[in-house]
Amino acid sequence: MNKYDCIIIGGGPAGLSGALALGRARKNVLVLDDSRPRNAVTHEMHGFLSRDRIKPSEFRRIAKEQISEYPTVQFAAETAVSVEGSDGEFMITTAQGQTYTSRKILFAIGKKDIPLxxxxxxxxYGKSAFVCPYCDGWELQDQELVIIAKGAGAFHLAKMIPGWSSRYAICTNGPDELTEEEREELRQHGVPVYDAPIRSIVSNDGKVERVELEDGTSVSCTGIFFAPQLTIGSELPASIGCEMKETGSVITDALGRTNVPGVYCAGDAGTEMYQAIAAASTGAMAAMSINGELLMESWNRSNY
Structure with a gap:
């Protein structure tokens, strides 16, 4: 059985960036990916230098094509279902019945949406309703918007959205969970807040037209920003002993190291900063740290 230097679980921006860095470092790498990215619902990626407005599927295609020029990197369209072992001797089993061994592991499993x-x-969602103004605010600039969120999340978005449009209202879909000070500040800024439950979002071919509330109120809009509910893309980090945050992210240091020796995490799975370009950056940094660790282990094994 071939032992890899590193197995990367997940083939999004973080995993692909890590594979590129390790491939260029001449390490034997396997990328396991089931091709079910969270951003598959969107038509375009935004804010990624040199790839602004690219289709997510095209981004991945180009990345894999370029990475494939490095012969030590392999891809397998498989889903990892178990991870066992310890630093230097990890064993990964997939849903397809394959077993692989690796010295290091990089989790790049991302987050996934819990349907609201x-x-x-x-x-x-992904057509006229989005979760990140930095990713999609430009496309909705100066339009009539609705924020679907409550509490601190709603208040935070209310202060961000004016960078793209001054025409917006908040629908909290039930009790607003705002403080009286926050409500007063929103009133002073002329931001309408509707706390009735949402009956439905009315749209035509993916383009939102209005948000209808249970009390009969109809809030017109052509775009929505909402606070998503997310969960980690896989339970594998927790299963091998990685410490987790209350938000569901894996706890790592600045180089992507977890508390489990030999196990790294990069991208959305280890942060609440959900940007493709940030995920790619953390993937590269984790890969460099993994390579450094492998080099030091080889150095220390050398005979003089």
């Missing part, structure tokens, strides 16, 4: 119980939201 709002009728019509899935019809507009």
């Amino acid at each position: 119980p709002i009728a019509g939201l899935s019809d507009v």
Whole structure:
């Protein structure tokens, strides 16, 4: 059985960036990816230098094509279901029945959406409803918007959205969970807040037209920003003993190292900063740290 220097679980920006760095460092790498990225719902990636407005599938295609020029990197369209072992001797089993061994592991498993119980939201998600103004605010600039969030999340978005549009309202889909000070500040800035439950989001071919509330109120809009509910893309980090945050992210240091020796994490799985370009950066940094660790281990094994 071939032992890899590193197995990367996940083939998004973090995993692909890590594979590129390790491939260029002449390390034997296997990338396991089931091709179910969270950004598959979107038509375009935004804010990624030299790749602004590219389709997510095209981004991955180009990345794999370029990485494939490095012969020590392999890809397998498989889903990792178990990880066992310890630093230097990890064993990964996939849903397809394959078993692989590796010296190091890089989790680049991302996050996944927990569907929100709002009728019509899935019809507009990725088309006219988004979660990040930095990613999609430009496309909705100066439009009539609705923020679907409550509490601190709603208040935070309310202060961000004016960078793209001054025409917006907040629908909290139930009790707003705002403080009285926050409510007063929103009133002073002329931001309408509707706390009735949402009956449905009305749209046409993915383009939102209005948000209808249970009390009969109809809030017109052509775009939505909402606070998602996320969970980590896989339970594998926790299964091998990685410490986790309350948010569901893996706890890492600045180089992607977890508390488990030989196990690294990069991208959305280890942060709440959900940007493709940031994920790619953390993937590269983790890969360099992994390479450094492998080099030191080889150095220390050398006979003089």
